[in-house]
Amino acid sequence: MKTIDELLAEGVAGKRVFVRADLNVPLAGTTITDDGRIRAVLPTVKALAEAGARVVVASHLGRPKGAPDPAFSLAPAAARLGELLGAEVAFATDTVGESAQAVVAGLGDGQVAVVENLRFNAGETSKDDAERAAFADRLAALADVYVGDGFGAVHRKHASVFDLPAKLPHYAGYLIATEVGVLKKLTDEVQRPYVVALGGAKVSDKLAVIDELLGKADRLLIGGGMAYTFLKAKGYEIGNSLLQEDQIPAVQEYLERAEKNGVELVLPVDTLVAADFPDLKTKAPANPTAVAADAIPAGQQGLDIGPETRKLYASKLADAATVFWNGPMGVFEHPDYAEGTKAVAQALLDSPAFTVVGGGDSAAAVRILGFDETAFGHISTGGGASLEYLEGKTLPGLAALED
Numbered sequence: 001m002k003t004i005d006e007l008l009a010e011g012v013a014g015k016r017v018f019v020r021a022d023l024n025v026p027l028a029g030t031t032i033t034d035d036g037r038i039r040a041v042l043p044t045v046k047a048l049a050e051a052g053a054r055v056v057v058a059s060h061l062g063r064p065k066g067a068p069d070p071a072f073s074l075a076p077a078a079a080r081l082g083e084l085l086g087a088e089v090a091f092a093t094d095t096v097g098e099s100a101q102a103v104v105a106g107l108g109d110g111q112v113a114v115v116e117n118l119r120f121n122a123g124e125t126s127k128d129d130a131e132r133a134a135f136a137d138r139l140a141a142l143a144d145v146y147v148g149d150g151f152g153a154v155h156r157k158h159a160s161v162f163d164l165p166a167k168l169p170h171y172a173g174y175l176i177a178t179e180v181g182v183l184k185k186l187t188d189e190v191q192r193p194y195v196v197a198l199g200g201a202k203v204s205d206k207l208a209v210i211d212e213l214l215g216k217a218d219r220l221l222i223g224g225g226m227a228y229t230f231l232k233a234k235g236y237e238i239g240n241s242l243l244q245e246d247q248i249p250a251v252q253e254y255l256e257r258a259e260k261n262g263v264e265l266v267l268p269v270d271t272l273v274a275a276d277f278p279d280l281k282t283k284a285p286a287n288p289t290a291v292a293a294d295a296i297p298a299g300q301q302g303l304d305i306g307p308e309t310r311k312l313y314a315s316k317l318a319d320a321a322t323v324f325w326n327g328p329m330g331v332f333e334h335p336d337y338a339e340g341t342k343a344v345a346q347a348l349l350d351s352p353a354f355t356v357v358g359g360g361d362s363a364a365a366v367r368i369l370g371f372d373e374t375a376f377g378h379i380s381t382g383g384g385a386s387l388e389y390l391e392g393k394t395l396p397g398l399a400a401l402e403d
């Protein structure tokens with residue numbers, strides 16, 4: 001993989017450099033609640049700008065449906081990037097259209113622009129190779145060189161991640177180089193016991209990863225939205241909790257295999273429930289109740305692990321030598337459902353283990369809940385990406401940078 005240092009050595013002054021970043025930051029309206037992913041790409045953007053490149057930054061944000069949707073605009077992220085750089089950042093109101101072309105044409109050496117959300121274009125995420133390639137051609141027309149630095153999205157076979165690098169000279173940015181360096185150590189020489197804690201809301205993506213992890217980790221702790229599919233697979237009622245019904249047979253097989261292979265697969269023993277999803281804007285008290293994992297009442301949904309599970313998971317992390325954690329244990333954005341996530345973060349800090357926390361929301365949770373991020377071994381900007389890397393999969397966005 002050629003790195004940005006090689007590009008800088010070759011010289012980039014006056015060249016249009018397309019930086020595929022992951023600026024998929026958590027937003028409350030148009031307010032960024034955690035700017036970690038923007039800070040993470042600063043070294044790359046700064047180095048290119050200082051070397052006189054004309055920097056075109058592109059990213060997805062959220063999961064819009066292939067058409068413009070103001071709720072997912074990158075405008076707040078572009079403004080924040082400008083503040084962090086201490087420089088004007090131009091913003092194009094489309095991704096490859098007239099606005100983007102004009103903004104890129106207007107860039108001077110050392111200047112930076114952000115184009116609008118890549119996923120406002122159906123070609124970005126299309127499963128059709130030709131449709132993706134056609135969109136990648138339009139992206140390629142904006143630049144002379146490609147720098148991949150959106151680590152959080154390298155597991156996606158998307159036009160800007162996979163197809164575009166093949167069309168331009170391509171290099172890995174500093175963030176990708178750092179992330180891969182740390183995760184490689186975890187796969188090559190993991191110290192045991194190796195404990196993986198999984199939670200979050202992207203249940204279908206992450207359940208699939210457990211298949212491989214059962215052959216790698218010594219212990220798996222399950223929390224967040226994915227826990228309820230496990231509880232359902234054990235035959236418990238889960239009310240209105242998140243459920244990935246089509247994966248119940250797979251999860252039942254995981255439970256059996258874990259037992260056979262001597263992998264400890266630990267599920268919540270209790271959970272916080274309420275009738276409604278909490279209001280994350282007003283943060284009005286949600287008044288949840290704690291119930292046993294096999295006693296979730298009909299009409300209620302599980303929104304965090306309960307107090308007994310917090311203690312149990314802390315004890316299961318205490319003797320770990322290596323911990324990988326992806327996915328909040330509950331809806332941490334609301335104070336009534338933040339205790340499970342806090343308990344796991346605290347247990348990681350209390351343990352002597354080498355700890356990696358991965359995922360946009362997991363990393364944000366650690367910072368928003370007031371933990372010192374430097375106290376963790378590594379905070380990865382990618383959740384799904386780091387999980388799939390640890391699984392040993394070939395990630396499209398890394399493979400594309402490799403030839």
Ligand SMILES: Nc1ncnc2c1ncn2[C@@H]1O[C@H](COP(=O)(O)OP(=O)(O)O)[C@@H](O)[C@H]1O
Binds near residue numbers: 202203327332333383
């Ligand atoms: N029990 C639950 N029900 C619904 N959502 C949940 C639950 N537990 C956690 N979440 C949500 O999961 C989201 C983060 O999930 P995800 O995107 O998978 O994590 P990451 O970005 O760290 O990979 C958070 O916004 C949190 O509110």
Ligand SMILES: O=C(OP(=O)(O)O)[C@H](O)COP(=O)(O)O
Binds near residue numbers: 024063361381382
């Ligand atoms: O937030 C992200 O991943 P993560 O939640 O696994 O950390 C990335 O920006 C990828 O987004 P996607 O899962 O919508 O493709």
